[in-house]
Amino acid sequence: MSALREKVIFEYSRPGRGSRDQWPDEPEPASKIPASLRRQAPPLLPEVGELETVRHFTRLSQMNFSIDTHFYPLGSCTMKYNPKACNQYAMLPEFLGRHPLAPASHGQGFLACMFELQEMLKEVTGMQGVSLSPMAGAHGEFAGVAMIRAYHRARSDLARTEIIVPEAAHGTNPATAMMCGCSVREIRVGADGDIDVAALAAAVGPHTAGIMLTNPSTLGIFERRIEEVARIVHAAGGLLYYDGANLNAILGKVRPGDMGFDAIHMNLHKTFSTPHGGGGPGAGAVGVSARLLPFLPIPIVGRDAEGYRWLAEGELPQSIGRLSAFMGNAGVLLRAYIYMRMLGRTGMSEVGDYATLNANYLLTRLKQAGFEAAYPQRRASHEFIITLKREARELDVNAMDFAKRLLDHGFHAPTTYFPLIVPECLLIEPTETESREVLDAFADAMIRIEREAREEPEYLKGAPHSLPVRRLDDVRAAKQLDLTWKPKEGV
């Protein structure tokens, strides 16, 4: 990582400069548009040349960590290699140029990919139907809970408006429940990391719409009593929602549909290796059991004698409706399709195998080095939690200090301070695409940082030292809001 600084692009701007080769020829004035509807002053866009634009954004890119440049053991985020082929073949000009409202006659190739993607996702999750339209994991969650609500409404079971979530759940789970007009009830996790089944049994009732679960859970362990959980919730009249954030752990090993889930979302940008893009685009395809099939969001790709075509309101009158203007993040879906075809049947279960092998190996190395696992008696799934509460108590250094110092060692920080129920935690997910050497190097860095915590704690607390900036003043950022560049500060 270079420690270079880069000006804000407006500071390069000079009146009259521009990337003119990119512009259309000077057109005739828009004389038919009345003056009252026209813009008077031009917008604040930079006036810069093509070369300086390319240099500016290239330099900015060099101030980022990324999978292509760094190991990224970010728990619950599945930062694995994004194969270049997926990008190249999703960006063929015919795919890029296809209008979303082009007729099916000019989309049989694209629609075939989407139909087969639906089918593969059904098979690998054990669900009965799939819709590809949600545009992120949280969007898929919204679709899932909205379907659960629609199901109860369709049965005139109107009292079912409570969603149960374990206390370790992702923040999106309770936020989603609220967006769907539900209330949220949190239940405890037992000392062994599994859900407290007795507490669950006491919590369910005629008000229960459903439960939202991640399995393996956000604690990085498999929920062993999942069949019992499913029985309890179903017996009470509720449905089960599967948060697919951790699907990578069990790909090809166990399927949410077989565990008893009624609705799931899949983070294609995690398990199926589409890029994170600095925070999106994702894709959050949803799958359902038979009872929720009528409620899937539209559109869905169907097939008949004439070929592939979109199914919409006409065919799915009980659908929860449209979630996007067109059909979701099609280009992301193409990348996921290519990835799945390249993995094939055996590749699917190898993902689960090697993600789990890497996590358990790294956990073993860290335990041997004296780090404390949050659930030492449990097998790691594809990720695991280290708690630094002893270091915090004895050495007055915390999980954030370790996270920031790892950046200096060339490793992206693990997820910190999540899940909330484990103090001073690092949630570490190595993924299957990392080699043993990388895992060893990460463990060695953790050991060196631990030593530094004893020998030179102040230096550790000042980390990072080798990045473009040191720790940032978040309080000032929130109090003295500076959200846009202002010309008076510039040239």
Add this chain to the structure above:
Amino acid sequence: MAFIPHTEADVAEMLAAIGVASIDQLFDEIPASLRVRSLAGIPDALNEMQIGKLMSARAETDGRPLCFIGAGAYEHHIPAAVWAVATRGEFYSAYTPYQAEASQGTLQVIYEYQTMIASLTGMEVANASLYDGASALAEACLMAVRANRKSKAQRVLVPRCVHPHYRKVASAAAGNQAVRFEEVPYSAAEGRTLASTLARFEGQDITALVIQQPNFFGVLEEVDALTNWARERNILVIAVVNPTSLALLKPPGEWGAGGADIVVGEGQPLGVPLCSGGPYFGFMTTRMTHVRQMPGRLVGRTVDTSGRDGFTLTLQAREQHIRRARATSNICTNQGLLVTAATIYMSLMGPQGLLRVAQASHARASELVAALTRVPGVRNVFPSPYFHESVVALDRPVAPVLQRLADRGILAGFDLTEHYPELGHALLVCATETKTSAEIERYANALGDVMKAARAA
């Protein structure tokens, strides 16, 4: 093994270190009854050469027709530099910038984007983007309910000439929170919403009014009159705008006496390919007074411990990972890569280039409407000014005509029959700066042939 680097020796040593005999033993906490027995529905693996051939063949099947469809997604020239830079691995394969020190590139891009899109819309503050234009409208309606404390009714007025898919997405997203949407009819003569039509809501508790400019028909609304009507009654104005048009048209921040309150739209025209509908990005801007009611990420500039400028995510207390059930939205992404592309696009275009794109699009659309309405049996529907698309009516059903033109490699527009049956045989057509006079001529001639053949049949 696809993308897995382990050698057999690695696996043996790693298993020995863990103290298990096989990888399978690592799954011993999963009940045996649940273990997958077969994935027969997943085909065999393809190597890179094989998948390349398959995808190329599929792409060729779809072809590259001449497209005059707009309806919310628009073909524009995308400079080569946009995606050459945006797909650099350091942007493409980076995570959300939660670790600010390791994400200054992405964070600064978003800050620059927020500046550009706020100025383009004439507003004070922008978020880091939402999923797409339609979902951004849904979020804007929910935000208006939070922001308009004078209104208790959770009622949002939505003109019928707002994009029909946007209206559906808004009701699917906000309906579960008891937000009510009420349709405002358009003037059949003008194809736009009249302030006089709003009189029927006089004296009622209304939370917000949605105004799309240009509206779904491509027609320019009288935004000043509509905005003033709403603001005089403490009704928030939600603007839905096309970003390209804003180089030419009055920005929502300057509509009427006080401007719009929340502005959203589809960012796709700013350097994002059509790609069958996504990924695109929704933009959202507002006044500073409403910033804490905004959903989604925000990037701010601050200083580090050594006093140097740096960028970070801010006001995160609004968001789901902090506030959980009390968050402004469950959204936990923005469309980062698309925003990166759009920021590069807006930089390359600058104020002059974007204005030229807008003017050229308007000029080509005017040329298209003139050429099509010279064809016997085709007429212009609304006399009102428009931006880069417009409604024409045929003297016979639209679908068979579109099919015959598609057979000749021309996607001739969006059939309005399903969504607007009251317009008869109406077709929404669009041309942007990418269309040449020869291509417009080709479309008009083909339409003439098809109409003539249909009359003869």
